[in-house]
Amino acid sequence: MNKLDILALAAHPDDVELCCSGTLIKHINNGYKAGIVDFTKGEMGTRGTPELRLQEADNAGKIMGLSARENLGFKDTYFTNDDDHKIKIIEVIRKYQPEILLINAPNDRHPDHGRAHLISKEAAFLSGLQKIETSIDGIPQKAWRPKTVYSYIQGWFISPDLVMDVSDVWEQKMESIFAYKSQFFDPNSSEPDTWLSSPKFMELIKGRAAELGQAIGAQYGEGFITQRWIGTDNLLNLK
Numbered sequence: 001m002n003k004l005d006i007l008a009l010a011a012h013p014d015d016v017e018l019c020c021s022g023t024l025i026k027h028i029n030n031g032y033k034a035g036i037v038d039f040t041k042g043e044m045g046t047r048g049t050p051e052l053r054l055q056e057a058d059n060a061g062k063i064m065g066l067s068a069r070e071n072l073g074f075k076d077t078y079f080t081n082d083d084d085h086k087i088k089i090i091e092v093i094r095k096y097q098p099e100i101l102l103i104n105a106p107n108d109r110h111p112d113h114g115r116a117h118l119i120s121k122e123a124a125f126l127s128g129l130q131k132i133e134t135s136i137d138g139i140p141q142k143a144w145r146p147k148t149v150y151s152y153i154q155g156w157f158i159s160p161d162l163v164m165d166v167s168d169v170w171e172q173k174m175e176s177i178f179a180y181k182s183q184f185f186d187p188n189s190s191e192p193d194t195w196l197s198s199p200k201f202m203e204l205i206k207g208r209a210a211e212l213g214q215a216i217g218a219q220y221g222e223g224f225i226t227q228r229w230i231g232t233d234n235l236l237n238l239k
Contacts, residue, residue, distance in 0.1 A: 004067060005032040007098035007146075009089065011116035012042040012076065013057040014180045018205060019152040020102055020222050021064055022166025022173040028065040029169065035068030036061065037092045039116055040076035047191040048182030060179035063172065068096065077112060081119040089123035091134045094141040101146040105154040106225070113154055121227070124149050150224040160223030162230060163212050165239065167219035170209070177205070 006027055008016045016024070016036050024034045038057060041050035048056075054071060061069040072088050079085055093101070103120035104113045126132055128145025135141055153160060166173060178184060182191065185199050195201055212221035216239040232238065 002068065002096050003033070004035045004096040004098045006034040006100045006102065007093070007096050008034070008036045008102040008152075009104070009116065009120045010036060010038050011104050011110070011112040012040055012045075013038045013053045013071070014042070014060070014177070014183060015104060015113070015154070016102070016152075017060050017064075017173075017176045017180070019105075019154055020164075020224070021060075021176045022169050022209075022220070022222050023102070023164045023224075024066070025064050025169040025172050025176070026164065026166055033067040034064075035066050035096055035098075037069070037089075037096075038071045039074040039079060040112070041071060041073070042076055044076040045183070046194050047189075047197065048180075052182050053180075056180045056182065060176045063176045063179055079112070079115070079119075081115060081122070085119055086123045086126060087132075087134060089120060090127045090132065091136060091141065093123060093127040093146065094134060094144045095136060097144045099147050101149045102224075103149060103151050105151055105156070105158060107158075108154045108156050110155070117151060121149060149227045151227075153223045153225070157208070158223075158225060160212065161226040162224045163216045163221040163239075164224070165213065165216060165218040165220075166209070166222050167213060170220045 010016045028034050042053045043050040101124050104116040106117045107114045124146055128143050130143045183196055185197055209220040212223050213219050
C-alpha cells in the first residue's frame with residue numbers, strides 16, 4: 001500500500017526543501033508518512049545537471065525520512081497545464097491517496113511555480129471524479145481527493161493563512177536544503193554564481209522563517225496559504 005498522509009508536489013527538486021521541508025520532517029518524526037513528487041529535473045537551472053539534481057533529491061529525501069519520492073520528468077520551464085500533464089498528476093495523487101496535499105505558490109518570480117500551482121490544484125479536484133479513468137501497470141485506480149490542499153510560500157512573500165512551528169526540526173530542514181550542493185552556497189564550487197548560490201539567499205530563508213516563527217511565538221516557522229477556511233473546535237489549542 002502506497003498511501004501517504006502528506007504528499008508535496010513541486011515544480012522543481014528543492015522547491016519543497018526550501019519552503020516546507022520542516023513541515024514534512026515534523027510530521028514524519030511524529031509517525032506520519034510523507035512523500036514528494038517533483039514535476040521536472042530542474043534541467044534549465046544554471047548550475048548542476050539533471051542527473052545530479054536527481055541524486056541530490058534522493059539524498060534530501062533520505063535526510064527528511066520520506067516514504068516516497070519520484071520525478072514525473074516534465075520539461076523544465078516548458079510544461080503546460082493540459083490534459084496529458086494533469087492526468088500524470090492525477091495518477092500520483094490516486095497512487096498515494098494523501099490526506100493533505102502541499103503545492104507550489106500561486107504566483108512567484110519563476111513562472112513554473114504559478115503554473116505548477118494551478119495544474120496541481122485542478123488535478124487535486126479532478127482526481128476525485130470517478131469518470132476520469134486512470135491506471136498504473138494496467139490496474140485501474142480509484143478516485144481520490146485530498147481532504148485539504150495548502151500552498152507553500154516561495155520567493156515572493158505572500159501573507160500566510162497558516163504558520164507551522166518548525167523550530168525543533170530546523171537543523172534537519174537546513175541539512176535537507178544543503179543536500180543540493182550544486183545549487184546553494186559552496187565557496188569551493190566552480191559553478192557560475194547565481195542568486196540561489198549567494199550567502200544572502202540563505203540569510204533570506206532563515207530571516208523569513210524567523211519572521212514567521214515570531215508571529216506565532218516560535219523561533220522558526222513555515223507559512224502556507226489555504227484553499228478554504230480553517231476550522232477548529234478548541235480555541236484554547238491555537239498558537
